[in-house]
Amino acid sequence: MNRILVINPGSTSTKIAVFEDEKLIVSEEVSHSPEELDKYEKLMDQIDLRRDEIKSFIEKYGYKITDFNAIAARGGVLPPLESGTYRVTKEMVDFLKNKTKIEHASNLAAVIGWELAENNIPVFITDPVSVDEFIPESRISGIPEIERKSLYHALNMKSVARKASKELNKKYEECNFVIAHLGGGISIGAQRKGKMIDVNNANDEGPFSPERTGELPVGDLAKLAFSGKYEKRELKKRYIGKGGLVAYLGTNDLRVAMKKAEHDEYAKKVVEAMAYQIAKEIGGMAAVLKGEVDAIIITGGMARNDDFIDMIRQRISKIALIMLYPGSFEMEALAEGALRVLNNEEKAKDWKM
DSSP states (O other): OOEEEEEEEOSSEEEEEEEETTEEEEEEEEEOOHHHHHTOSSGGGGHHHHHHHHHHHHHHTTOOGGGOSEEEEEOOOOSSBOSSEEEOOHHHHHHHHHTOSSOOTTHHHHHHHHHHHTTSSOEEEESOTTBOOOOGGGGEEEETTEEOOOOSOHHHHHHHHHHHHHHTTSOGGGOEEEEEEESSSEEEEEEETTEEEEEOOTTTSSSOOSSBOOSOOHHHHHHHHTSSSSOHHHHHHHHBTSSTHHHHHSOSOHHHHHHHHTTOHHHHHHHHHHHHHHHHHHHHHHHHTTTOOSEEEEEEGGGGOHHHHHHHHHHHTTTSOEEEEEBOOHHHHHHHHHHHHHTTSSOOBOOOO
8 A cells, every 4th residue: 555645736725635545535725815825925935834734734634754655746837848757856846946937836846745755755746737748839929039838737637638538438549628727727728639739828828817817918018017017026926816806806716706796797797707718718729629629628626616617608518518527636646646656557757957
């Protein structure tokens, strides 16, 4: 029996779980309010906060770090790499702490896992957000100095794609899916024959989300950037962390926003606009697949809200079958990735710059 500690920091929460082989033993999700996180200038400054919460979880359930055979951590924003499970190394930790150019909550996981393990047990990541399977035309942005990047919720999106292909009685490598991960950030991608050939970067593109602006009018953004109204850090927080739903309605919780929308026309308009933008992006990814779509898969935390999903469904139902996988399957996917290595079913990959 292999016991695995799984850690998955998100933009607004830290998920922690213990698996014994494929069986989930215990799990918790620690939520973080915008006010709690706002005092940290950089995401990496949250290491102590998140690590201490994980330590408290371990002690609460009577474990010691040496009781685990491995730590499975969510993969961060590394240079583009192929899908798979990787060993966390000192070099990877240094890159995520000091060299990665994109701030993302997932960057914290391998760093925290490495510190917790203290070289006593192995630490793994599986399918980090920088898994890159783009086709050449997906990389063209419209300005030569800027290339579009493959950054998305790869772990959960690939996990639900495997579940959907099994449900359709088709091989994973034979299916075409439009996959929408709806969480604190939104990733919507076109997966062709097992490869994610295009996807919006949830930090810079696509629909606005509970706390991110998504794609913005570039001319107006440039004016704002040079207006002198904001420092660089302040402006960045406006579009990652303080943008989207929270900017309009003061909450990053869709449930609260939906409740407001029941009696507030402005809130209703904002919520409907987010659903509209999501549906528009799904339609665009269906075009990437030339209309050959086995199913549209909707996953993530917002997929639990039936009324919100109905707003999206009204606009996309004629495109293809819609399959819902509410919530996230990232924790089990991380555990399974580490378990495959521990059971010698798969060889861990060595990460190199």
